[in-house]
Amino acid sequence: MHLTIEFGGGLELLCQSVKIHHVDVDMKPGEDKLAMRDLLSWVQTNLIKERPEMFMKDDHVRPGVLVLINDCDWELSGQLDTLLEEKDVIVFISTLHGG
Amino acid sequence: MEDVKQKNRSRLCSICNDKKAALKRPKTQEQICRECFYSVFEEEIHNVIVDNKLFKSGERVAIAASGGKDSTVLAYILSELNRRHNYGLDLFLLSVDEGITGYRDDSLETVKRNEIQYGLPLKVVSYKDLYGWTMDEIVKAIGLKNNCTFCGVFRRQALDRGAALMRTDKLATGHNADDMAETVLLNILRGDIARLSRCTLITTGEDGPIPRCKPFKYTYEKEIVMYAYFKKLDYFSTECIYSPNAYRGFAREFIKDLERIRPSAILDIIRSGENLRISTSTKMPDQGTCERCGYISSQKWCKACVLLDGLNRGLPRQGIGRTRGAVLSKDREQIRTDSEMKGSISQSKPCGTLDF
Numbered sequence: 001m002h003l004t005i006e007f008g009g010g011l012e013l014l015c016q017s018v019k020i021h022h023v024d025v026d027m028k029p030g031e032d033k034l035a036m037r038d039l040l041s042w043v044q045t046n047l048i049k050e051r052p053e054m055f056m057k058d059d060h061v062r063p064g065v066l067v068l069i070n071d072c073d074w075e076l077s078g079q080l081d082t083l084l085e086e087k088d089v090i091v092f093i094s095t096l097h098g099g
Numbered sequence: 100m101e102d103v104k105q106k107n108r109s110r111l112c113s114i115c116n117d118k119k120a121a122l123k124r125p126k127t128q129e130q131i132c133r134e135c136f137y138s139v140f141e142e143e144i145h146n147v148i149v150d151n152k153l154f155k156s157g158e159r160v161a162i163a164a165s166g167g168k169d170s171t172v173l174a175y176i177l178s179e180l181n182r183r184h185n186y187g188l189d190l191f192l193l194s195v196d197e198g199i200t201g202y203r204d205d206s207l208e209t210v211k212r213n214e215i216q217y218g219l220p221l222k223v224v225s226y227k228d229l230y231g232w233t234m235d236e237i238v239k240a241i242g243l244k245n246n247c248t249f250c251g252v253f254r255r256q257a258l259d260r261g262a263a264l265m266r267t268d269k270l271a272t273g274h275n276a277d278d279m280a281e282t283v284l285l286n287i288l289r290g291d292i293a294r295l296s297r298c299t300l301i302t303t304g305e306d307g308p309i310p311r312c313k314p315f316k317y318t319y320e321k322e323i324v325m326y327a328y329f330k331k332l333d334y335f336s337t338e339c340i341y342s343p344n345a346y347r348g349f350a351r352e353f354i355k356d357l358e359r360i361r362p363s364a365i366l367d368i369i370r371s372g373e374n375l376r377i378s379t380s381t382k383m384p385d386q387g388t389c390e391r392c393g394y395i396s397s398q399k400w401c402k403a404c405v406l407l408d409g410l411n412r413g414l415p416r417q418g419i420g421r422t423r424g425a426v427l428s429k430d431r432e433q434i435r436t437d438s439e440m441k442g443s444i445s446q447s448k449p450c451g452t453l454d455f
Contacts, residue, residue, distance in 0.1 A: 009336045064351075072120070073120075076121075095168075
């Protein structure tokens with residue numbers, strides 16, 4: 001599945017300061033849907049290069065990290081259970097950096 | 100920009116019932132669209148400003164600008180509201196250059212862009228000019244242990260001095276609701292009753308030369324970041340290169356964990372702080388002025404002067420360490436002369452460890 005993943009608010013520093021990533025995520029065999037839950041662990045394994053604890057806590061994004069799917073707050077679409085579709089744009093923004 | 104894909108997960112805005120909702124408000128749990136979000140966000144801040152009489156027409160107001168998300172959104176919103184509602188304020192940006200290579204120099208570039216983008220004049224005051232030391236030099240002298248104490252004490256005073264220099268009537272800072280809740284908790288954890296009683300005030304220092312106010316006191320960090328993201332505001336988001344404040348970090352994380360379970364926790368903590376009443380038998384420190392520089396201080400010398408004196412005399416640990424607020428007034432007489440200073444290094448108040 002082709003997706004665009006963006007990092008902001010300082011999270012890009014965890015992946016060598018690259019903000020926008022065009023990625024191709026392999027689906028589990030026999031499945032045609034990808035849930036945000038699966039994408040998070042994919043991102044953690046494939047994109048995050050340092051300080052993974054700044055991105056995830058347990059199986060969730062770290063509290064204080066905002067997530068938007070196609071510019072829409074993921075709290076409106078079921079957070080971890082949100083099912084992704086081809087060409088979706090997922091944005092992760094940290095709110096934890098100084099103001 | 101509008102997402103053309105119609106998905107079954109899209110919902111309509113609960114205010115206009117027309118457009119697709121773009122976010123869930125932490126304060127109210129409402130699902131609202133981008134346009135309705137802009138209007139409620141801006142109007143709420145306008146109402147906070149009006150209800151609390153934060154500004155008077157004709158005042159010259161400095162916006163403390165770090166280039167980070169909060170101060171960038173504050174600068175944008177204040178200039179917008181000032182125009183829209185004819186506040187009649189003379190606004191400008193005030194930044195402090197701590198002299199931290201790779202951090203503040205970059206964030207100051209953001210502030211310089213904001214100066215042009217929002218048409219607000221910018222004044223930068225530097226630690227080097229005010230104190231003769233950059234933070235880089237201070238860290239070289241003292242190491243990475245107590246550097247945040249120096250930086251916090253110096254910044255607070257630098258903002259006041261910069262504001263005075265610019266003949267400012269009021270200073271507005273970008274502290275948000277999450278910051279407030281965090282500070283209430285920290286003051287409880289530290290037993291700092293004097294600060295606990297004033298940290299939730301929306302305006303402080305009204306008896307001093309330059310009062311400070313916090314228009315974002317009730318504004319959730321999530322909404323500030325969402326606003327900046329949707330409006331594509333240009334802000335800087337890199338952590339300071341000199342170790343973050345670990346204790347504050349724990350409090351911050353705790354607040355964020357609470358928010359996830361119950362978003363109203365943030366406003367509830369602020370309300371708890373506001374409603375605390377300090378018993379009259381609690382001894383509070385007397386506010387006076389520093390004998391050396393004239394800045395407000397509960398001691399003979401203000402914290403910045405104690406720290407600076409230590410730096411200049413090669414005793415960088417002078418002024419590090421703390422005592423509790425309740426015993427402070429007894430210690431007030433302890434800092435007397437230069438020669439006695441060495442003996443009283445742990446007696447002064449850590450006024451820079453919190454920004455409030």
